[in-house]
Amino acid sequence: GAGVSQSPSNKVTEKGKDVELRCDPISGHTALYWYRQSLGQGLEFLIYFQGNSAPDKSGLPSDRFSAERTGGSVSTLTIQRTQQEDSAVYLCASSQPTGGVSPLHFGNGTRLTVT
Amino acid sequence: TQLLEQSPQFLSIQEGENLTVYCNSSSVFSSLQWYRQEPGEGPVLLVTVVTGGEVKKLKRLTFQFGDARKDSSLHITAAQPGDTGLYLCAGEEETSGSRLTFGEGTQLTVNP
Numbered sequence: 386g387a388g389v390s391q392s393p394s395n396k397v398t399e400k401g402k403d404v405e406l407r408c409d410p411i412s413g414h415t416a417l418y419w420y421r422q423s424l425g426q427g428l429e430f431l432i433y434f435q436g437n438s439a440p441d442k443s444g445l446p447s448d449r450f451s452a453e454r455t456g457g458s459v460s461t462l463t464i465q466r467t468q469q470e471d472s473a474v475y476l477c478a479s480s481q482p483t484g485g486v487s488p489l490h491f492g493n494g495t496r497l498t499v500t
Numbered sequence: 501t502q503l504l505e506q507s508p509q510f511l512s513i514q515e516g517e518n519l520t521v522y523c524n525s526s527s528v529f530s531s532l533q534w535y536r537q538e539p540g541e542g543p544v545l546l547v548t549v550v551t552g553g554e555v556k557k558l559k560r561l562t563f564q565f566g567d568a569r570k571d572s573s574l575h576i577t578a579a580q581p582g583d584t585g586l587y588l589c590a591g592e593e594e595t596s597g598s599r600l601t602f603g604e605g606t607q608l609t610v611n612p
Contacts, residue, residue, distance in 0.1 A: 389542070420602070427506075427588060427604035428543070441599060476542055488533065489590075489600060491542025 391492035406462040410479030504603035512609040523589035524571040537586040579610045
């Protein structure tokens with residue numbers, strides 16, 4: 386498909402386990418974002434990748450969170466030793482900066498539940 | 501402290517009524533975007549405003565960017581049940597590059 390794809394769509398894990406969330410951005414989009422959204426709330430910025438530049442990791446809530454983007458395309462968000470407060474929907478978005486304002490194209494998210 | 505404050509947080513109205521949602525900040529934004537999100541889906545862009553004082557219309561939706569580029573409003577005329585959703589404003593701060601900061605959202609319910 387032509388949109389942003391995230392997998393899995395739902396993930397239930399036990400407290401203390403590690404999880405990996407995947408994002409396939411729109412082909413050709415150089416910018417990729419991860420956000421976290423609690424039920425009915427706004428989006429909390431986590432991390433931003435732009436081309437080959439160093440990622441902006443300023444939104445990661447703790448050192449248990451990390452993300453990488455391989456080959457400028459697919460991205461993986463890893464949460465180690467998950468805690469119940471990590472339960473949320475994790476949204477990925479991509480965009481193609483054109484020098485002006487670039488809209489974000491979002492995936493449908495991964496709903497993470499930590500039991 | 502939330503960079504972008506949206507109000508109201510929740511709004512439930514009857515079909516045919518008008519409504520306004522506000523997005524306010526003490527920061528200056530180079531641009532501001534409005535998104536709409538439905539359950540189980542990611543947000544979808546409605547409009548982008550970039551010029552202070554700018555007004556954009558999208559059918560029954562009117563978006564305004566404040567003169568000082570610190571605030572914005574979304575006005576919906578004759579709301580319909582299909583307008584139900586979470587409305588999010590997102591700003592690109594002049595000092596933060598391309599990073600978009602989102603407000604907490606306004607959950608709108610339009611009852612038939």
